[in-house]
Amino acid sequence: MAAITENDGMMRAADGTPLKQALARATRMNKARAFLLTTPLLAFILVTFILPIGLMLFRSIDTPEVSAAFPKTLAILQEWDGNDLPGEDAYASFASEMQELASDRDTRSMISRAGTRLNYIQSGFRSLMNKTSRRIQRVEEPPFKEAFIKIDKRWGEADTWKTIRQAGSRYSTRAYLNALDLTTSPDGEIVAQPEIKQIYVTLFERTIWVSIGVTVACIALAYPISYLLATLPSGTSNLLMIFVLLPFWTSLLVRTTSWIVLLQTNGVINDILVWIGIVGDDSRIQMIYNMTGTFIAMTHILLPFMVLPLYSVMKTIPRDHMRAARSLGANPMIAFMRIYLPQTVAGVGAGSILVFILAIGYYITPALVGGQDGQLISNIIEYHMKKSLNWGLAAALGGILLAGVLALYWLYNRIVGISNMKLG
Amino acid sequence: MANGNQPFVQFKNVQKTYDGEILVVKDLNLDIENGEFLTMLGPSGSGKTTCLMMLAGFETPTQGQIMLGDTELNNVPPHKRGIGMVFQNYALFPHMSVAENLAFPLEVRKMSKAETEQKVNRALDMVELGAFGDRRPGQLSGGQQQRVALARALVFEPDLVLMDEPLGALDKNLREQMQYEIKHIHENLGMSVVYVTHDQSEALTMSDRIAVFNDGKIQQLAKPADLYERPDNAFVAQFIGENNRLSGKVTAVNGTGCTVEVAGNAVQSLKVNISGQGDTSTLSIRPERVQLAPEPGSLPNIFDGKVLELIYLGDHIRCRMSCCGDDEFIVKVPNTHQHTSIAKGDDVRVGWEIDDCRALDA
Numbered sequence: 063m064a065a066i067t068e069n070d071g072m073m074r075a076a077d078g079t080p081l082k083q084a085l086a087r088a089t090r091m092n093k094a095r096a097f098l099l100t101t102p103l104l105a106f107i108l109v110t111f112i113l114p115i116g117l118m119l120f121r122s123i124d125t126p127e128v129s130a131a132f133p134k135t136l137a138i139l140q141e142w143d144g145n146d147l148p149g150e151d152a153y154a155s156f157a158s159e160m161q162e163l164a165s166d167r168d169t170r171s172m173i174s175r176a177g178t179r180l181n182y183i184q185s186g187f188r189s190l191m192n193k194t195s196r197r198i199q200r201v202e203e204p205p206f207k208e209a210f211i212k213i214d215k216r217w218g219e220a221d222t223w224k225t226i227r228q229a230g231s232r233y234s235t236r237a238y239l240n241a242l243d244l245t246t247s248p249d250g251e252i253v254a255q256p257e258i259k260q261i262y263v264t265l266f267e268r269t270i271w272v273s274i275g276v277t278v279a280c281i282a283l284a285y286p287i288s289y290l291l292a293t294l295p296s297g298t299s300n301l302l303m304i305f306v307l308l309p310f311w312t313s314l315l316v317r318t319t320s321w322i323v324l325l326q327t328n329g330v331i332n333d334i335l336v337w338i339g340i341v342g343d344d345s346r347i348q349m350i351y352n353m354t355g356t357f358i359a360m361t362h363i364l365l366p367f368m369v370l371p372l373y374s375v376m377k378t379i380p381r382d383h384m385r386a387a388r389s390l391g392a393n394p395m396i397a398f399m400r401i402y403l404p405q406t407v408a409g410v411g412a413g414s415i416l417v418f419i420l421a422i423g424y425y426i427t428p429a430l431v432g433g434q435d436g437q438l439i440s441n442i443i444e445y446h447m448k449k450s451l452n453w454g455l456a457a458a459l460g461g462i463l464l465a466g467v468l469a470l471y472w473l474y475n476r477i478v479g480i481s482n483m484k485l486g
Numbered sequence: 487m488a489n490g491n492q493p494f495v496q497f498k499n500v501q502k503t504y505d506g507e508i509l510v511v512k513d514l515n516l517d518i519e520n521g522e523f524l525t526m527l528g529p530s531g532s533g534k535t536t537c538l539m540m541l542a543g544f545e546t547p548t549q550g551q552i553m554l555g556d557t558e559l560n561n562v563p564p565h566k567r568g569i570g571m572v573f574q575n576y577a578l579f580p581h582m583s584v585a586e587n588l589a590f591p592l593e594v595r596k597m598s599k600a601e602t603e604q605k606v607n608r609a610l611d612m613v614e615l616g617a618f619g620d621r622r623p624g625q626l627s628g629g630q631q632q633r634v635a636l637a638r639a640l641v642f643e644p645d646l647v648l649m650d651e652p653l654g655a656l657d658k659n660l661r662e663q664m665q666y667e668i669k670h671i672h673e674n675l676g677m678s679v680v681y682v683t684h685d686q687s688e689a690l691t692m693s694d695r696i697a698v699f700n701d702g703k704i705q706q707l708a709k710p711a712d713l714y715e716r717p718d719n720a721f722v723a724q725f726i727g728e729n730n731r732l733s734g735k736v737t738a739v740n741g742t743g744c745t746v747e748v749a750g751n752a753v754q755s756l757k758v759n760i761s762g763q764g765d766t767s768t769l770s771i772r773p774e775r776v777q778l779a780p781e782p783g784s785l786p787n788i789f790d791g792k793v794l795e796l797i798y799l800g801d802h803i804r805c806r807m808s809c810c811g812d813d814e815f816i817v818k819v820p821n822t823h824q825h826t827s828i829a830k831g832d833d834v835r836v837g838w839e840i841d842d843c844r845a846l847d848a
Contacts, residue, residue, distance in 0.1 A: 383579060387579075389569060390565075391566075394565075
């Protein structure tokens with residue numbers, strides 16, 4: 063139907079409804095159907111991706127243990143000026159809360175959980191709490207202050223109580239501070255961890271450098287291969303493509319362990335070097351269970367993620383472009399630098415961001431071939447998840463990693479533009 | 487560059503094979519004069535593009551020499567040949583603006599900034615795209631892109647420009663317009679052009695000379711009019727323009743003429759490409775040279791025909807007839823006031839001159 067223009071200047075359909083409204087009505091059905099088709103995936107992503115990440119990130123700031131176990135004591139400690147020791151009322155309430163919790167089998171574990179939380183701040187706190195909770199049962203009448211100090215003289219130090227007061231806040235950013243090798247003094251100032259406990263920043267730095275190194279190595283290796291793939295006749299290039307994709311069809315574990323076979327001290331490569339006589343039998347090169355091993359294996363495993371976007375971009379560059387540049391008087395070097403390379407930037411960017419993001423969170427390869435100094439941040443996250451059970455810290459480390467990746471993504475979008483990213 | 491009577495570009499016994507088994511170019515000898523517009527015309531796979539690529543330097547001849555003036559080109563890399571080239575799909579650099587595309591050949595020649603800018607502007611004006619210097623190639627229409635490609639190949643003032651089916655991607659009207667434009671630019675600038683196409687009307691419109699390629703060989707090298715009116719062999723006659731072919735046997739040869747027997751009819755024809763009596767021959771007669779219902783005795787060749795089909799084409803009527811045993815015999819009847827009125831199924835006599843009937847190879 064022809065649209066007619068009313069006096070108000072709005073385009074109207076033949077029946078007088080505004081044209082935009084008519085259009086919306088006509089397309090509503092299609093939009094609803096399209097949305098319906100995406101709902102299973104949407105629900106799946108929500109349940110398996112967004113929700114777990116959200117919960118884990120929440121855990122990194124969630125510190126309920128101490129405030130749940132000793133609410134009354136904490137209320138009294140809030141009033142305390144922090145100069146001297148707290149008054150008798152604090153000791154009394156702490157004793158009664160401990161006795162109450164310990165009397166019931168169901169609540170007894172809350173004391174040790176609070177102890178664990180306090181132990182993250184001040185080591186030795188867990189045993190102090192366990193010892194105190196056992197002994198305080200027998201103390202039935204005041205003065206509780208003396209009784210506590212008799213059990214352990216740390217109860218006579220203001221810092222101990224300050225630590226409890228600090229740990230008593232329901233939410234805290236302590237895990238993030240710890241993840242950055244920082245802590246708080248009992249008075250609440252942010253200070254650096256003692257040098258012996260500073261490991262995470264070094265690990266973050268190492269992870270970033272390894273990721274950058276792996277990305278650069280992947281660019282250097284993948285660029286010529288992708289160029290060949292894109293320019294060879296299709297028969298040969300298909301065969302080459304299979305070689306590139308072959309690792310994708312092989313288990314990650316198998317690929318990593320085969321590097322162990324190749325690189326270990328009595329492995330294939332060392333044997334060949336000794337046989338040729340390049341290195342002596344007693345000075346075999348240590349290529350695995352260190353950074354070298356991590357680097358080599360990660361580069362190999364992540365290479366296809368660089369080749370595929372590069373290939374897909376190079377495939378779209380007509381052969382005539384280089385020819386045109388040559389015929390216009392550019393030597394092969396200038397033609398490559400000024401005509402070919404700029405057109406592959408989108409592919410290099412896409413491949414780099416892919417490889418870097420995968421590398422920064424890489425876990426299994428460093429775990430298997432990294433040894434001591436080839437461990438990356440993901441390995442320490444795993445340690446806190448499975449061994450030390452400090453999930454808050456693990457979540458904070460993961461959160462920082464996530465923030466870093468998002469920042470990188472933002473930066474890439476600003477510089478190259480995400481719509482220019484070609485993944486194939 | 488070319489001195490005296492030495493040709494500007496010379497192919498000497500050039501052969502080319504890609505796989506060592508099939509020769510795509512067989513013993514090519516071709517001289518191109520300075521300032522000439524030469525078209526290589528032929529079906530796909532005839533070797534014409536390979537010749538162009540060898541001249542540009544993107545393929546090396548397997549055998550033989552290519553000379554540009556006094557220099558042998560065989561071992562000169564493409565960027566030192568100073569030959570402009572226009573590619574089939576334009577090959578404009580998408581990451582550069584139009585002006586940057588045009589400045590590229592000047593920059594790699596280390597020309598000063600002022601001179602570069604001046605030449606780029608002049609080249610853009612020449613193709614009437616003066617206002618489009620800041621656009622990206624992707625923002626231009628096909629015809630505009632083609633003009634940019636043309637300007638880029640000309641901006642560094644080469645003596646020789648190669649064009650590889652440059653108008654293949656354009657629609658019909660634009661293609662015809664561009665043909666005239668390229669022709670005029672050639673006339674104004676006076677450089678030599680080697681133009682590759684498979685479109686015969688394009689070749690006829692633009693060229694000084696046309697080399698018809700087939701099967702890796704030049705079948706005929708001639709001016710457009712000669713090529714159309716005096717084809718040397720059956721392939722050229724068939725490839726250029728429309729053509730009636732009658733197959734027969736040579737029964738007599740006399741001076742410049744001969745008699746060929748076609749399905750029991752003795753046809754008087756011009757002896758062009760037959761060796762002698764007893765040869766099989768293909769006779770070539772242009773449809774527009776056949777006369778309908780001639781006066782008896784007015785023409786040396788008059789035969790009976792029957793109208794099988796009439797197609798109205800505005801300026802002329804295509805009449806498909808059965809004549810001399812050929813059911814695909816075409817006669818073009820011009821749509822004039824006094825044209826013979828005929829109907830499907832009519833028996834009409836047809837006739838033609840000896841000069842219009844060329845006895846070619848079988």
